[in-house]
Amino acid sequence: MTSINEQPIPAARPVIGEDEIEAAVRVLRSGRVVQGPEVAAFEEGFSRLVDGRHCVAVNSGTSALHLLLLALGIGPGDEVIVPSFSFAASANAVRLVGADVVFADIEPGSFGLDPAAVEAAITPRTAAIMPVHLYGHPAAMDKLMPIAEKHKLAVVEDACQAHAAALNGTPVGAFGAGGTFSFYPTKNMHSLEGGMVSTADAELARTLRLLRNQGMEQRYANEIVGANMRMTDVSAAVGRVQLAKLEGWTEQRRANAAYLDAHITAPNVITPPVAEGARHIYHQYTVRIQGDRDAAMARLTEAGVGNAVYYPTPIHRLKPYWEPDQKAGRTWDLPETEKAAAEVVSLPVHPSLTEGDLARIVTAVNSLGESL
Numbered sequence: 001m002t003s004i005n006e007q008p009i010p011a012a013r014p015v016i017g018e019d020e021i022e023a024a025v026r027v028l029r030s031g032r033v034v035q036g037p038e039v040a041a042f043e044e045g046f047s048r049l050v051d052g053r054h055c056v057a058v059n060s061g062t063s064a065l066h067l068l069l070l071a072l073g074i075g076p077g078d079e080v081i082v083p084s085f086s087f088a089a090s091a092n093a094v095r096l097v098g099a100d101v102v103f104a105d106i107e108p109g110s111f112g113l114d115p116a117a118v119e120a121a122i123t124p125r126t127a128a129i130m131p132v133h134l135y136g137h138p139a140a141m142d143k144l145m146p147i148a149e150k151h152k153l154a155v156v157e158d159a160c161q162a163h164a165a166a167l168n169g170t171p172v173g174a175f176g177a178g179g180t181f182s183f184y185p186t187k188n189m190h191s192l193e194g195g196m197v198s199t200a201d202a203e204l205a206r207t208l209r210l211l212r213n214q215g216m217e218q219r220y221a222n223e224i225v226g227a228n229m230r231m232t233d234v235s236a237a238v239g240r241v242q243l244a245k246l247e248g249w250t251e252q253r254r255a256n257a258a259y260l261d262a263h264i265t266a267p268n269v270i271t272p273p274v275a276e277g278a279r280h281i282y283h284q285y286t287v288r289i290q291g292d293r294d295a296a297m298a299r300l301t302e303a304g305v306g307n308a309v310y311y312p313t314p315i316h317r318l319k320p321y322w323e324p325d326q327k328a329g330r331t332w333d334l335p336e337t338e339k340a341a342a343e344v345v346s347l348p349v350h351p352s353l354t355e356g357d358l359a360r361i362v363t364a365v366n367s368l369g370e371s372l
Helices: 018-030 037-050 061-071 089-096 115-121 141-151 202-212 233-263 293-302 319-328 335-343 355-366
Strands: 054-058 079-083 100-104 126-129 154-158 178-182 195-199 285-289 344-347
Touching (some): 018 233, 037 195, 054 202, 061 154, 061 202, 089 100, 126 141, 233 285, 233 355, 293 344, 293 355, 335 344
Parallel strands (some): 079 100, 079 126, 126 154, 154 178
Antiparallel strands (some): 285 344
Protein backbone atom coordinates (compact mmCIF):
# COMPACT_ATOMS: atom_id res chain seq x y z
CA MET A 1 0.00 0.00 0.00
CA THR A 2 1.22 3.53 -0.82
CA SER A 3 2.60 5.45 2.16
CA ILE A 4 0.75 8.64 3.11
CA ASN A 5 3.92 10.56 2.19
CA GLU A 6 4.37 8.88 -1.19
CA GLN A 7 2.65 10.08 -4.33
CA PRO A 8 1.60 7.47 -6.92
CA ILE A 9 4.08 7.07 -9.76
CA PRO A 10 2.23 7.80 -13.02
CA ALA A 11 2.57 5.39 -15.91
CA ALA A 12 3.34 8.37 -18.19
CA ARG A 13 4.12 12.02 -17.57
CA PRO A 14 3.91 14.46 -20.50
CA VAL A 15 6.33 17.39 -20.24
CA ILE A 16 5.16 20.95 -20.85
CA GLY A 17 7.74 23.24 -19.33
CA GLU A 18 8.53 26.93 -19.49
CA ASP A 19 10.55 26.45 -22.69
CA GLU A 20 7.52 24.99 -24.47
CA ILE A 21 5.21 27.69 -23.11
CA GLU A 22 7.58 30.47 -24.18
CA ALA A 23 7.88 28.97 -27.67
CA ALA A 24 4.09 28.82 -28.04
CA VAL A 25 3.62 32.39 -26.82
CA ARG A 26 6.37 33.63 -29.16
CA VAL A 27 4.52 32.16 -32.15
CA LEU A 28 1.15 33.50 -31.02
CA ARG A 29 2.64 36.99 -30.78
CA SER A 30 4.17 36.66 -34.25
CA GLY A 31 0.82 36.27 -35.98
CA ARG A 32 2.18 33.40 -38.16
CA VAL A 33 0.33 30.50 -36.57
CA VAL A 34 -0.40 27.89 -39.29
CA GLN A 35 2.17 26.05 -41.41
CA GLY A 36 4.70 28.85 -41.45
CA PRO A 37 8.43 29.08 -40.66
CA GLU A 38 8.18 27.04 -37.45
CA VAL A 39 6.72 24.08 -39.33
CA ALA A 40 9.48 24.27 -41.95
CA ALA A 41 12.14 24.44 -39.25
CA PHE A 42 10.60 21.51 -37.38
CA GLU A 43 10.56 19.41 -40.56
CA GLU A 44 14.21 20.24 -41.22
CA GLY A 45 15.22 19.40 -37.65
CA PHE A 46 13.31 16.14 -37.55
CA SER A 47 14.92 15.07 -40.83
CA ARG A 48 18.14 14.47 -38.92
CA LEU A 49 16.43 11.63 -37.03
CA VAL A 50 15.62 9.78 -40.26
CA ASP A 51 18.91 9.92 -42.18
CA GLY A 52 18.08 13.21 -43.89
CA ARG A 53 14.83 12.09 -45.49
CA HIS A 54 12.22 14.61 -46.56
CA CYS A 55 9.83 15.32 -43.70
CA VAL A 56 6.25 16.53 -43.98
CA ALA A 57 4.50 17.72 -40.81
CA VAL A 58 0.78 17.08 -40.31
CA ASN A 59 -1.77 17.40 -37.53
CA SER A 60 -1.56 13.86 -36.08
CA GLY A 61 0.10 10.48 -36.40
CA THR A 62 -3.13 9.05 -37.79
CA SER A 63 -3.17 11.74 -40.48
CA ALA A 64 0.44 10.83 -41.29
CA LEU A 65 -0.55 7.21 -41.93
CA HIS A 66 -3.67 8.20 -43.85
CA LEU A 67 -1.90 10.66 -46.15
CA LEU A 68 1.05 8.36 -46.79
CA LEU A 69 -1.27 5.58 -47.95
CA LEU A 70 -3.15 8.06 -50.17
CA ALA A 71 0.08 9.43 -51.62
CA LEU A 72 1.22 5.89 -52.47
CA GLY A 73 -2.00 5.33 -54.40
CA ILE A 74 -3.23 2.55 -52.13
CA GLY A 75 -7.01 2.18 -52.18
CA PRO A 76 -9.98 -0.03 -53.10
CA GLY A 77 -8.97 -3.48 -54.30
CA ASP A 78 -5.64 -3.37 -52.44
CA GLU A 79 -4.64 -5.26 -49.30
CA VAL A 80 -2.25 -4.01 -46.61
CA ILE A 81 -0.69 -6.41 -44.11
CA VAL A 82 -0.93 -5.01 -40.58
CA PRO A 83 -0.32 -6.39 -37.08
CA SER A 84 -3.48 -6.78 -35.00
CA PHE A 85 -1.47 -6.06 -31.84
CA SER A 86 -1.29 -2.29 -32.20
CA PHE A 87 -3.38 0.84 -31.70
CA ALA A 88 -6.46 0.85 -33.96
CA ALA A 89 -5.11 3.80 -35.98
CA SER A 90 -2.73 1.44 -37.81
CA ALA A 91 -5.62 -0.49 -39.38
CA ASN A 92 -8.04 2.47 -39.45
CA ALA A 93 -5.79 4.34 -41.89
CA VAL A 94 -5.96 1.40 -44.29
CA ARG A 95 -9.75 1.28 -44.09
CA LEU A 96 -9.97 5.07 -44.56
CA VAL A 97 -8.36 4.83 -48.01
CA GLY A 98 -10.71 1.99 -48.98
CA ALA A 99 -8.15 -0.81 -48.88
CA ASP A 100 -8.58 -4.13 -47.04
CA VAL A 101 -6.71 -4.95 -43.85
CA VAL A 102 -4.98 -8.32 -43.67
CA PHE A 103 -3.79 -9.16 -40.16
CA ALA A 104 -0.56 -11.06 -39.59
CA ASP A 105 0.84 -12.40 -36.32
CA ILE A 106 3.70 -10.91 -34.30
CA GLU A 107 7.04 -12.01 -32.94
CA PRO A 108 6.84 -12.67 -29.18
CA GLY A 109 9.93 -10.63 -28.35
CA SER A 110 9.65 -7.39 -30.30
CA PHE A 111 5.83 -7.46 -30.57
CA GLY A 112 6.43 -6.53 -34.24
CA LEU A 113 5.24 -8.30 -37.37
CA ASP A 114 6.52 -11.87 -37.76
CA PRO A 115 8.25 -11.99 -41.18
CA ALA A 116 7.15 -15.59 -41.79
CA ALA A 117 3.53 -14.67 -41.04
CA VAL A 118 3.80 -11.69 -43.40
CA GLU A 119 5.10 -13.79 -46.27
CA ALA A 120 2.32 -16.32 -45.72
CA ALA A 121 -0.30 -13.53 -45.87
CA ILE A 122 0.77 -12.11 -49.25
CA THR A 123 -1.76 -12.45 -52.08
CA PRO A 124 -1.97 -10.99 -55.61
CA ARG A 125 -3.89 -8.04 -54.07
CA THR A 126 -1.23 -7.16 -51.50
CA ALA A 127 0.04 -3.62 -52.06
CA ALA A 128 1.90 -2.84 -48.85
CA ILE A 129 3.23 -4.07 -45.53
CA MET A 130 2.79 -1.90 -42.44
CA PRO A 131 5.30 -2.80 -39.73
CA VAL A 132 4.54 -1.15 -36.37
CA HIS A 133 7.56 -0.36 -34.20
CA LEU A 134 5.57 -1.05 -31.07
CA TYR A 135 6.52 0.32 -27.64
CA GLY A 136 9.70 1.81 -29.16
CA HIS A 137 11.29 -1.45 -30.34
CA PRO A 138 12.04 -1.62 -34.08
CA ALA A 139 10.24 -4.31 -36.06
CA ALA A 140 12.34 -6.92 -37.90
CA MET A 141 13.06 -4.64 -40.84
CA ASP A 142 16.16 -6.64 -41.82
CA LYS A 143 13.81 -9.52 -42.71
CA LEU A 144 10.71 -7.59 -43.76
CA MET A 145 12.42 -5.38 -46.36
CA PRO A 146 13.71 -8.32 -48.46
CA ILE A 147 10.20 -9.81 -48.44
CA ALA A 148 8.76 -6.51 -49.65
CA GLU A 149 11.40 -6.18 -52.35
CA LYS A 150 10.85 -9.77 -53.52
CA HIS A 151 7.11 -9.17 -53.96
CA LYS A 152 7.41 -5.51 -55.07
CA LEU A 153 5.42 -4.18 -52.12
CA ALA A 154 5.50 -0.77 -50.48
CA VAL A 155 6.59 -0.62 -46.85
CA VAL A 156 4.72 1.89 -44.70
CA GLU A 157 6.41 2.21 -41.31
CA ASP A 158 4.21 3.03 -38.35
CA ALA A 159 6.89 4.57 -36.13
CA CYS A 160 4.42 6.59 -34.05
CA GLN A 161 5.87 5.14 -30.83
CA ALA A 162 9.49 4.92 -31.90
CA HIS A 163 11.18 8.33 -32.32
CA ALA A 164 14.94 7.66 -32.68
CA ALA A 165 14.69 3.87 -32.47
CA ALA A 166 16.98 2.03 -34.88
CA LEU A 167 17.99 -1.37 -36.20
CA ASN A 168 21.59 -2.09 -37.15
CA GLY A 169 22.28 1.64 -37.27
CA THR A 170 19.37 2.59 -39.54
CA PRO A 171 16.70 4.69 -37.84
CA VAL A 172 13.06 3.69 -38.05
CA GLY A 173 11.29 5.81 -40.62
CA ALA A 174 14.26 5.41 -43.00
CA PHE A 175 13.61 1.86 -44.25
CA GLY A 176 10.42 1.88 -46.28
CA ALA A 177 8.65 4.06 -48.82
CA GLY A 178 7.69 6.25 -45.90
CA GLY A 179 7.65 6.41 -42.12
CA THR A 180 5.08 8.00 -39.84
CA PHE A 181 5.47 9.54 -36.39
CA SER A 182 3.08 10.88 -33.75
CA PHE A 183 3.60 13.84 -31.44
CA TYR A 184 0.71 13.15 -29.09
CA PRO A 185 1.45 14.36 -25.51
CA THR A 186 2.23 10.88 -24.14
CA LYS A 187 4.83 10.11 -26.82
CA ASN A 188 8.58 10.35 -26.12
CA MET A 189 8.41 13.85 -27.56
CA HIS A 190 5.32 15.83 -28.46
CA SER A 191 4.02 18.97 -30.14
CA LEU A 192 0.78 19.12 -28.13
CA GLU A 193 -0.64 17.19 -31.10
CA GLY A 194 0.85 16.44 -34.48
CA GLY A 195 2.51 13.98 -36.80
CA MET A 196 5.27 13.62 -39.38
CA VAL A 197 5.86 11.63 -42.55
CA SER A 198 9.40 10.81 -43.67
CA THR A 199 10.32 9.68 -47.18
CA ALA A 200 13.36 9.51 -49.44
CA ASP A 201 11.17 10.25 -52.50
CA ALA A 202 11.00 13.96 -53.31
CA GLU A 203 7.92 13.54 -55.53
CA LEU A 204 6.12 11.57 -52.82
CA ALA A 205 6.98 14.33 -50.34
CA ARG A 206 5.51 16.93 -52.69
CA THR A 207 2.33 14.89 -53.04
CA LEU A 208 2.09 14.68 -49.27
CA ARG A 209 2.45 18.45 -48.98
CA LEU A 210 -0.35 18.91 -51.51
CA LEU A 211 -2.62 16.41 -49.77
CA ARG A 212 -2.24 18.07 -46.36
CA ASN A 213 -3.12 21.51 -47.77
CA GLN A 214 -6.29 21.10 -49.86
CA GLY A 215 -4.25 19.90 -52.84
CA MET A 216 -2.46 23.19 -53.39
CA GLU A 217 1.07 24.47 -53.12
CA GLN A 218 0.10 28.03 -54.08
CA ARG A 219 -3.11 29.58 -52.79
CA TYR A 220 -6.14 28.83 -54.98
CA ALA A 221 -3.99 26.85 -57.43
CA ASN A 222 -5.36 23.42 -56.46
CA GLU A 223 -3.57 20.59 -58.28
CA ILE A 224 -5.22 17.55 -56.70
CA VAL A 225 -8.02 16.80 -54.25
CA GLY A 226 -6.60 17.27 -50.77
CA ALA A 227 -7.59 17.76 -47.15
CA ASN A 228 -6.75 20.12 -44.30
CA MET A 229 -4.27 18.19 -42.19
CA ARG A 230 -1.76 20.99 -41.60
CA MET A 231 0.32 21.40 -38.48
CA THR A 232 0.10 24.75 -36.67
CA ASP A 233 3.20 26.80 -36.03
CA VAL A 234 2.36 26.69 -32.31
CA SER A 235 2.60 22.90 -32.37
CA ALA A 236 5.77 23.01 -34.45
CA ALA A 237 7.41 25.46 -32.03
CA VAL A 238 6.65 23.16 -29.10
CA GLY A 239 7.91 20.22 -31.17
CA ARG A 240 11.20 21.97 -31.89
CA VAL A 241 11.79 22.51 -28.17
CA GLN A 242 10.99 18.88 -27.45
CA LEU A 243 13.14 17.65 -30.34
CA ALA A 244 16.16 19.39 -28.81
CA LYS A 245 15.57 17.45 -25.58
CA LEU A 246 14.73 14.09 -27.15
CA GLU A 247 18.19 12.54 -27.07
CA GLY A 248 18.65 13.24 -23.36
CA TRP A 249 15.18 11.96 -22.56
CA THR A 250 15.79 8.85 -24.66
CA GLU A 251 19.01 8.01 -22.86
CA GLN A 252 17.23 8.48 -19.52
CA ARG A 253 14.48 6.11 -20.62
CA ARG A 254 17.07 3.57 -21.69
CA ALA A 255 18.91 3.93 -18.37
CA ASN A 256 15.63 3.51 -16.47
CA ALA A 257 14.85 0.39 -18.50
CA ALA A 258 18.33 -1.00 -17.81
CA TYR A 259 17.75 -0.51 -14.07
CA LEU A 260 14.43 -2.33 -14.25
CA ASP A 261 15.97 -5.13 -16.34
CA ALA A 262 18.72 -5.61 -13.76
CA HIS A 263 16.56 -5.50 -10.65
CA ILE A 264 13.23 -7.12 -11.51
CA THR A 265 13.55 -10.71 -10.36
CA ALA A 266 9.95 -11.88 -9.89
CA PRO A 267 9.79 -15.27 -11.63
CA ASN A 268 6.34 -14.61 -13.06
CA VAL A 269 7.31 -11.28 -14.67
CA ILE A 270 9.15 -11.39 -18.01
CA THR A 271 11.07 -8.20 -18.80
CA PRO A 272 11.16 -6.94 -22.43
CA PRO A 273 13.83 -8.56 -24.60
CA VAL A 274 15.78 -6.50 -27.11
CA ALA A 275 16.69 -7.95 -30.51
CA GLU A 276 20.33 -8.02 -31.60
CA GLY A 277 21.22 -4.73 -33.30
CA ALA A 278 18.07 -3.00 -32.05
CA ARG A 279 17.99 0.38 -30.34
CA HIS A 280 14.91 0.24 -28.13
CA ILE A 281 13.78 3.71 -27.03
CA TYR A 282 11.19 2.47 -24.51
CA HIS A 283 8.10 4.43 -25.31
CA GLN A 284 6.73 1.76 -22.99
CA TYR A 285 8.49 -0.67 -20.68
CA THR A 286 6.23 -3.64 -21.32
CA VAL A 287 6.51 -6.82 -19.28
CA ARG A 288 4.56 -10.05 -19.51
CA ILE A 289 2.71 -11.33 -16.45
CA GLN A 290 2.57 -15.09 -16.06
CA GLY A 291 -0.56 -15.59 -13.97
CA ASP A 292 -3.47 -13.39 -12.93
CA ARG A 293 -2.72 -10.10 -14.68
CA ASP A 294 -5.68 -8.26 -13.17
CA ALA A 295 -4.54 -9.20 -9.66
CA ALA A 296 -0.99 -8.09 -10.47
CA MET A 297 -2.17 -4.73 -11.77
CA ALA A 298 -4.38 -4.19 -8.73
CA ARG A 299 -1.44 -4.87 -6.40
CA LEU A 300 0.84 -2.52 -8.36
CA THR A 301 -1.80 0.21 -8.21
CA GLU A 302 -2.21 -0.33 -4.46
CA ALA A 303 1.56 0.10 -4.12
CA GLY A 304 1.34 3.41 -5.97
CA VAL A 305 2.94 2.16 -9.21
CA GLY A 306 1.08 3.28 -12.33
CA ASN A 307 0.51 0.59 -14.92
CA ALA A 308 -1.52 0.07 -18.07
CA VAL A 309 -2.30 -2.48 -20.76
CA TYR A 310 -1.56 -1.51 -24.37
CA TYR A 311 -3.52 -3.22 -26.00
CA PRO A 312 -6.05 -5.46 -24.21
CA THR A 313 -8.15 -6.08 -27.33
CA PRO A 314 -6.34 -6.86 -30.59
CA ILE A 315 -7.62 -4.84 -33.53
CA HIS A 316 -9.14 -7.86 -35.26
CA ARG A 317 -11.47 -8.28 -32.26
CA LEU A 318 -12.66 -4.67 -32.25
CA LYS A 319 -16.22 -4.14 -33.51
CA PRO A 320 -15.37 -2.37 -36.82
CA TYR A 321 -13.23 -5.35 -37.84
CA TRP A 322 -14.72 -8.30 -35.95
CA GLU A 323 -18.31 -7.89 -37.19
CA PRO A 324 -17.50 -7.59 -40.93
CA ASP A 325 -15.09 -10.54 -40.70
CA GLN A 326 -17.73 -12.64 -38.93
CA LYS A 327 -20.29 -11.85 -41.63
CA ALA A 328 -17.77 -12.75 -44.33
CA GLY A 329 -16.79 -15.97 -42.54
CA ARG A 330 -13.24 -14.73 -42.24
CA THR A 331 -11.08 -15.78 -39.30
CA TRP A 332 -7.53 -14.93 -38.24
CA ASP A 333 -5.04 -17.34 -36.68
CA LEU A 334 -2.96 -15.03 -34.46
CA PRO A 335 -1.81 -17.01 -31.40
CA GLU A 336 1.09 -14.72 -30.43
CA THR A 337 -1.16 -11.68 -30.76
CA GLU A 338 -3.79 -13.24 -28.48
CA LYS A 339 -1.14 -14.28 -25.96
CA ALA A 340 0.47 -10.84 -25.86
CA ALA A 341 -2.90 -9.12 -25.39
CA ALA A 342 -3.59 -11.38 -22.40
CA GLU A 343 -0.18 -10.96 -20.72
CA VAL A 344 1.29 -7.48 -21.27
CA VAL A 345 1.52 -4.72 -18.68
CA SER A 346 3.44 -1.47 -19.17
CA LEU A 347 5.32 0.00 -16.22
CA PRO A 348 6.61 3.57 -15.73
CA VAL A 349 9.84 4.25 -17.62
CA HIS A 350 9.52 7.97 -18.42
CA PRO A 351 12.50 10.30 -17.86
CA SER A 352 10.86 12.05 -14.89
CA LEU A 353 11.40 8.99 -12.67
CA THR A 354 13.73 9.42 -9.70
CA GLU A 355 16.02 6.77 -8.23
CA GLY A 356 13.48 6.40 -5.45
CA ASP A 357 10.70 5.88 -7.98
CA LEU A 358 12.67 3.15 -9.73
CA ALA A 359 13.35 1.40 -6.43
CA ARG A 360 9.64 1.54 -5.55
CA ILE A 361 8.69 0.08 -8.93
CA VAL A 362 11.13 -2.80 -8.48
CA THR A 363 9.95 -3.50 -4.93
CA ALA A 364 6.31 -3.56 -6.03
CA VAL A 365 6.97 -5.81 -9.03
CA ASN A 366 9.19 -8.22 -7.10
CA SER A 367 6.57 -8.49 -4.37
CA LEU A 368 4.33 -10.19 -6.91
CA GLY A 369 6.55 -13.24 -6.44
CA GLU A 370 4.97 -16.51 -7.45
CA SER A 371 1.58 -15.81 -5.87
CA LEU A 372 -0.43 -14.85 -8.97
